[in-house]
Amino acid sequence: MFTGIVEELGQVESLIEDGSDSAVLKIRGPLVTSDARHGDSISVNGVCLTVIDNVDGVFTADVMGETLRRSSLGALEVGSQVNLERAAALGSRLGGHLVQGHVDxxxxxxxxxxxxxxxxxxxxxxxxxxxxxxxxxxxxxxxxxxxxxxxxxxxxxxxxxxxxxxxxxxxxxxxxxxxxxxxxxxxxxxxxxxxxxxx
Structure with missing residues (x-):
């Protein structure tokens, strides 16, 4: 769950589509990766993605073909800026509104x-x-x-x-x-x- 309050602008380091109806996305975001662990959720332009790994401020996420087709993530290129937000923590202020990270x-x-x-x-x-x-x-x-x-x-x-x-x-x-x-x-x-x- 997210709040829709963007924490930082990240940058796409790589987007690799392997031809099997999926892609691997690497995004630089020093703030959101400062405490990110494997399995954590990060919103990327409003799409909830799961952190696979986090190395030197760059996190990796797998993106299914369904997500590429039903969101604008498929239009990203290396160097594109993206809105990043970590999942909300229980007990924190809700500055925006309840956001799932599921693109409609x-x-x-x-x-x-x-x-x-x-x-x-x-x-x-x-x-x-x-x-x-x-x-x-x-x-x-x-x-x-x-x-x-x-x-x-x-x-x-x-x-x-x-x-x-x-x-x-x-x-x-x-x-x-x-x-x-x-x-x-x-x-x-x-x-x-x-x-x-x-x-």
Whole structure:
């Protein structure tokens, strides 16, 4: 479980696809690897990956083909920057919201509208996720916990403060770039519990 508060920008050291529907990813992240052990979870652009090993500030993770297809990790290259967050510890502050690191879909940046002290960023909204996204609700974009400012059937917007722009990959992404989305898991549980009942 994560909070959507990015701890550091990491860098892809290598991405090896061996042709067997999987890949091995090596990422440099001195902060998140400072106490990382085999089996620990680290969120990489919002995708929960398991640490295989950790050597000199670089951790290795196996990535299944399913993950490569259903997230933007398959588009990473050597040198790409990525958002990194260690799993939340029980008893620590929850600065963002409950994030599982399970990507629900990939969106693209539709527009960026700079303002004096912040920026409005608009993203495409996959049709199958639209019912889970509400104004003032939480959403995770590339592992970053954000609040939805506005939403329609095809897009949603967030307000991005300078800190988010400077300390996450979202600040460097351009219109058309892909991003990983994770909707609020509570909405999915409520839907499952209610089933076909109408309120």
């Amino acid at each position: 879909g990939v969106a693209r940046i539709v527009a960026r509208e700079p303002a004096a002290d912040w920026e409005v960023v608009r993203f495409s909204l996959p049709a199958e996720l639209a019912k889970y996204v509400v104004e003032k609700g939480s959403i995770t974009v590339d592992g970053v916990s954000l609040t939805v400012m506005a939403v329609d059937d095809e897009t949603f917007s967030v307000g991005m403060i300078p800190t988010t722009s400077k300390l996450t990959v979202l600040g460097a992404k351009d219109v058309g770039d892909p991003v990983n989305l994770e909707v609020d898991v509570i909405a999915k549980y409520v839907e499952k519990m209610l089933g076909d009942r109408h309120v």
